[in-house]
Amino acid sequence: MVRKKILLVDDSSTVLLMERMILSKSQYDVVTAKDGVEGVEKAVAEKPDLILMDVVMPRMDGFEACRKLREQDDTKAIPVIMVTTRGELASVETGYAAGCNEYVTKPINGLELLAKVRSCLGQ
Amino acid sequence: MSDPGSRRNAEQVNADVERHGRDLQKVNERLRELVASLRSEKARFAPDGRSAHAAMPVSTSSAEPADLEVRRLASELALAREAVEHANAERERLRDRLTEIEAENRRVCDEYVAVQERSSEIAQLYVALERIHGAASRAEALVALQEIVINVIGSEELAIFERRGDDLVLSQAFGVDPRPLRKVRVGAGTIGRTAATGAVYVAGRGGEPDAGDADLSACVPLRVGSRTEGVIAIWRLLGHKPGLDEQDQAMFDLLSAHAGIALGLRARAERVGEA
Numbered sequence: 001m002v003r004k005k006i007l008l009v010d011d012s013s014t015v016l017l018m019e020r021m022i023l024s025k026s027q028y029d030v031v032t033a034k035d036g037v038e039g040v041e042k043a044v045a046e047k048p049d050l051i052l053m054d055v056v057m058p059r060m061d062g063f064e065a066c067r068k069l070r071e072q073d074d075t076k077a078i079p080v081i082m083v084t085t086r087g088e089l090a091s092v093e094t095g096y097a098a099g100c101n102e103y104v105t106k107p108i109n110g111l112e113l114l115a116k117v118r119s120c121l122g123q
Numbered sequence: 124m125s126d127p128g129s130r131r132n133a134e135q136v137n138a139d140v141e142r143h144g145r146d147l148q149k150v151n152e153r154l155r156e157l158v159a160s161l162r163s164e165k166a167r168f169a170p171d172g173r174s175a176h177a178a179m180p181v182s183t184s185s186a187e188p189a190d191l192e193v194r195r196l197a198s199e200l201a202l203a204r205e206a207v208e209h210a211n212a213e214r215e216r217l218r219d220r221l222t223e224i225e226a227e228n229r230r231v232c233d234e235y236v237a238v239q240e241r242s243s244e245i246a247q248l249y250v251a252l253e254r255i256h257g258a259a260s261r262a263e264a265l266v267a268l269q270e271i272v273i274n275v276i277g278s279e280e281l282a283i284f285e286r287r288g289d290d291l292v293l294s295q296a297f298g299v300d301p302r303p304l305r306k307v308r309v310g311a312g313t314i315g316r317t318a319a320t321g322a323v324y325v326a327g328r329g330g331e332p333d334a335g336d337a338d339l340s341a342c343v344p345l346r347v348g349s350r351t352e353g354v355i356a357i358w359r360l361l362g363h364k365p366g367l368d369e370q371d372q373a374m375f376d377l378l379s380a381h382a383g384i385a386l387g388l389r390a391r392a393e394r395v396g397e398a
Binding site: 021022025085087105107 | 276
């Protein structure tokens with residue numbers, strides 16, 4: 001079976017390490033980016049099957065990065081899960097308006113994240 | 124020469140004979156029809172469906188095949204009842220087995236969830252340790268502590284203090300006004316008392332917070348051996364976080380045991396480097 005590739009975009013090394021631990025035990029390949037700009041670049045270069053995107057990041061936030069991904073033909077179909085401390089309804093609505101497929105709040109619940117990752121990957 | 128009266132009598136007799144002959148022929152035809160009807164009836168009641176025309180004489184009573192049919196039906200009914208009873212017993216057995224399998228399935232699912240949750244908890248603790256001890260400098264260790272509080276515990280209002288003599292000096296603040304927190308006397312208020320006692324404070328568990336500390340959710344002493352070298356103060360939790368749980372308590376215990384050592388070692392290394 002071909003391993004799915006997931007791009008993690010977060011400026012926090014703690015979150016990247018946490019997500020990597022949760023996902024790698026489920027046999028996913030993981031690549032990382034530290035902000036929205038690098039996230040969009042890595043999405044174009046790596047063609048991941050899924051992107052986990054933080055919201056509050058330097059240079060370009062997650063909402064803007066998601067909109068950029070949806071504007072480009074080669075990235076517009078990649079599912080995006082927002083992973084953020086912003087749990088307010090307004091933020092959730094902004095995330096979906098930007099084109100995200102799912103919304104997960106921090107602190108990350110491993111079971112919830114895995115369930116949404118599998119759902120987005122059609123597994 | 125025949126007598127005309129005699130001839131008339133002979134003609135009369137011939138006519139009578141012909142009439143009686145016709146009558147006999149009619150009776151004969153009626154008898155033939157009756158026999159055919161009886162044979163047909165007998166064939167209808169034959170037990171194996173075969174025509175009874177050849178097997179049974181016309182004179183056999185029609186009650187006998189009817190009795191056979193009743194006995195056959197009674198036997199079939201008994202067999203059918205037995206089959207129904209067997210099917211009912213099998214259905215009950217399968218229903219019991221299904222109940223067992225459902226209970227087993229629930230137990231396995233519960234165990235799976237518990238294992239995944241435990242795995243997630245251990246992963247969080249591992250990540251915290253990795254970040255605290257993997258920091259290359261005191262500043263990196265402080266950033267790691269801040270990220271742990273924000274992303275793992277779930278609060279965007281925190282302050283990290285380090286001890287200088289009898290005071291706690293503010294080293295890092297996020298989401299709170301740092302001005303009133305620059306220096307806290309050891310023993311003063313909930314934060315100072317945490318440094319004095321070395322015990323983790325969690326709102327709602329144990330002692331009451333001091334006046335002015337009502338928004339504090341937790342205070343974690345950063346210990347090096349028996350001495351408290353600092354405190355992490357945590358105010359309001361993220362809106363979607365319902366409260367602090369056992370997993371958070373485990374994280375506080377880990378931070379209490381390791382964060383002080385990590386900060387102290389890096390601060391000492393930097394002092395040595397400067398010297």
